[in-house]
Amino acid sequence: MAYLKKSPWLLHYDASSCNGCDIEVLACLTPLYDVERFGIINTGNPKHADVFVITGGINEINREVVKNTYEQIPDPKVVVAVGICACSGGVFRECYNMAGGVDQVIPVDVYVPGCAARPESIIDGIVKALGILEEKRTAMKETERQHGN
Amino acid sequence: MTSIITAIVFLILAPLLGGLIAGIDRKVTARMQGRVGPPVLQPFYDVAKLFEKEDVTVTPSQNLYILAYLVFMAVSGAYFFAGGDFLLVIFAFTLAHIFIVLGAYAAYSPYSYIGAERELITLMAYEPMVILTAVGLYMVTGSFYISDIATSTVPAILYLPGVFLGFLTILTIKLRKSPFDISTSHHAHQELVKGLTTEFAGPVLGKIEIAHWYETVVLLGMIYLFFGFNPVLAVVVIALAYLLEIFIDNTFSRMKWQWTMKSGWGVAAILGFLNLVIVYYYYVGV
Ligand code: SF4
Numbered sequence: 001m002a003y004l005k006k007s008p009w010l011l012h013y014d015a016s017s018c019n020g021c022d023i024e025v026l027a028c029l030t031p032l033y034d035v036e037r038f039g040i041i042n043t044g045n046p047k048h049a050d051v052f053v054i055t056g057g058i059n060e061i062n063r064e065v066v067k068n069t070y071e072q073i074p075d076p077k078v079v080v081a082v083g084i085c086a087c088s089g090g091v092f093r094e095c096y097n098m099a100g101g102v103d104q105v106i107p108v109d110v111y112v113p114g115c116a117a118r119p120e121s122i123i124d125g126i127v128k129a130l131g132i133l134e135e136k137r138t139a140m141k142e143t144e145r146q147h148g149n
Numbered sequence: 150m151t152s153i154i155t156a157i158v159f160l161i162l163a164p165l166l167g168g169l170i171a172g173i174d175r176k177v178t179a180r181m182q183g184r185v186g187p188p189v190l191q192p193f194y195d196v197a198k199l200f201e202k203e204d205v206t207v208t209p210s211q212n213l214y215i216l217a218y219l220v221f222m223a224v225s226g227a228y229f230f231a232g233g234d235f236l237l238v239i240f241a242f243t244l245a246h247i248f249i250v251l252g253a254y255a256a257y258s259p260y261s262y263i264g265a266e267r268e269l270i271t272l273m274a275y276e277p278m279v280i281l282t283a284v285g286l287y288m289v290t291g292s293f294y295i296s297d298i299a300t301s302t303v304p305a306i307l308y309l310p311g312v313f314l315g316f317l318t319i320l321t322i323k324l325r326k327s328p329f330d331i332s333t334s335h336h337a338h339q340e341l342v343k344g345l346t347t348e349f350a351g352p353v354l355g356k357i358e359i360a361h362w363y364e365t366v367v368l369l370g371m372i373y374l375f376f377g378f379n380p381v382l383a384v385v386v387i388a389l390a391y392l393l394e395i396f397i398d399n400t401f402s403r404m405k406w407q408w409t410m411k412s413g414w415g416v417a418a419i420l421g422f423l424n425l426v427i428v429y430y431y432y433v434g435v
Contacts, residue, residue, distance in 0.1 A: 007191065007194040031182060034185055037187055048350060050198075
């Protein structure tokens, strides 16, 4: 079934973004881009989320937070790293407290580059993530079936 | 016999109608904000998706409470449309809400605790006005039975304009619209983390959504009772009332719980009670 694709609720977490990428993520929700027309809602609650959007790189303090939040999202779920900081640490990469990109702690499905990432590319990334979400759902069903038999 | 049929028709059609209303609500809201908005069927996609998700549960008992919430909501609605006793409908309706509050309390999370407390406050705020509505309709139609009230030829609205306005006010609270969406709301997610429903995910959240659809249909059905003498007018008023609610939702910001209490009890005391006193002296009392 394709309902997952039609109603992705996303959780936005600001790891250690400079606020540049955050504001672009929020710009997607404004009337100009209006992602709600794809059924996307910004939930703020990991238990309701399907898509985990992270801006900014991972530092030593929020490492556990990101991991914990990720684990609270029910399966199937996808992770989208928005901005070059989230992809690899970006300009903050060499800082003493940085662990690097989001993939240092949790598996990332889609990387959206840019500094700051443009709303168009963020939407693009999320749409790409929806395809992966669907694949994960199929895989989940497959394992469920195998365990059932 | 016909009452059983209407009850069954309600059980089947109400979720469809409620979901459609929710979809239209979102579309109209989006248009009011100058956006395109999601498809009208979006609420159905949402719920279908929720049933596809993994079921993560903190405390198993919370799921039982939510099931009770859904069942009681559906049963009280079915009893309403079967033409049963209005007071019993209100009782079952309140009980359903108590179950969702218990579910939120069972989840042991500070967010759902706050949501549950706020839900109790809203429950307290609107309950007097609901009872006054039933009493008012009884005074003018002479019956507590929905079947009698709905088919009565007395133009209840002419006798009960205050009660009707009071009911519209608490409708805003009951539909969880701004400015009274303090316990859970689609827009308050950031500071409330969706309050009452914080700890519910996947299929259980889907059940809450379906129960809410039932609730919407029953609430709009209550508006019908004021216009039972003219069904066409009743349907028009229901549509207008819902549009008004959407408009209010979009123009007000959230208010504190004290304000919810004051408005709920205020309309009950001023509009509702005063109206009943007048009806009592000039219509029933002579
Ligand atoms: S990618 Fe650029 S805009 Fe985005 S968080 Fe990093 S520094 Fe800020």
